[in-house]
Amino acid sequence: MHRRAHSVGWRALRALLSVLGISAVLFAVLKMAPGDPMSELVTHPDVPPEVRRQLRHQFGLDQPPIARYFHWLWAMLRGDWGWSHVSRFDVIDLILQRLPVTLAIVGGSLLLALALAVPIGMKAGLHPGSAFDRCVSALAYLGYALPSFFTGLLLILLFSIQLGWLPFVFRTDLSQTGWPWMVEQARQSLMPVLVLASFQSAIWLRHVRSAVMDVACLDHVRLARSKGLPETLVVWRHVLPNALIPLVTLLALQLPAVFSGAIVTEQIFRVPGIGSLLVESVLRNDTPVLLAITLLLAVLVVMANALADVTYGWLDPRIGTR
DSSP: OHHHHHHHHHHHHHHHHHHHHHHHHHHHHHHHSSOOHHHHHHTOTTSOHHHHHHHHHHTTTTSOHHHHHHHHHHHHHTTOOOBOTTTOSBHHHHHHHHHHHHHHHHHHHHHHHHHHHHHHHHHHHHSTTSHHHHHHHHHHHHHHHSOHHHHHHHHIIIIIIISOOSOSSOOSOOOOOSHHHHHHHHHHHHHHHHHHHHHHHHHHHHHHHHHHHHHHTSHHHHHHHHTTOOHHHHIIIIIHHHHHHHHHHHHHHHHHHHHHHHHHHHHHHTOOSHHHHHHHHHHTTOHHHHHHHHHHHHHHHHHHHHHHHHHHHHHOHHHHTO
């Protein structure tokens, strides 16, 4: 118990140090980038010198970079994320308006990708060289090769323009309420979820297939089969837990790619999520919003890796005590 608690504490400390390091790098890079609207304002020739000094002092532009970083970090920890230089709204309010949409689409795509990759990859790995395995491998290569924007355009042409089944522009002003509202939300979220899930499931399917093929050849699996255990019991007790360990690693490492794909997907379908807000803040040099979003995404990635460490211990207790 003491060893496990020490391991959990060390992982939490490592995650905290990672977040602090990422925040310092993000702050330094974005503050050195040109085009900060507040810097342009306080150096504008039409602004009186007294007003310039007041603005520079109010926004901390007269402080050294290290002091500005710790002031910003302490404000972030207190929940004061600043305000947008463009919209004049609080940054945290802007993010809370957009975050649920992105999390719903990303979460739905992850669940769909796992629901496709794990059972199909297991069946292909248990029967290598079969017609099913060759067909699945070909489809996986196709899904991996097609970029997200191309897949999104294909879905729009098929389901929106040709068939007219699904809307290709995400709407936030739905007039429905209750159950009809949920149905319409699901309809307009279906294509973005399919775009993200098709790419991720293709990657994960290949890894699950390879992991199952490797684990199925291990001695303890052969011994279980030689003892006459049912194939279903062998797969669920001996093959699946060991085959899922590489997938957990891949899930944690692929999370930044998932959010990157979500940014592209939100642009294709005009989804008002975090990705759209991030692109808008980059184009408008809205540094407070850009800092908050990038740090939030970094924290989500670090938390996913910490959760992966905990999942390792659940799948294989020997890993959890290291």
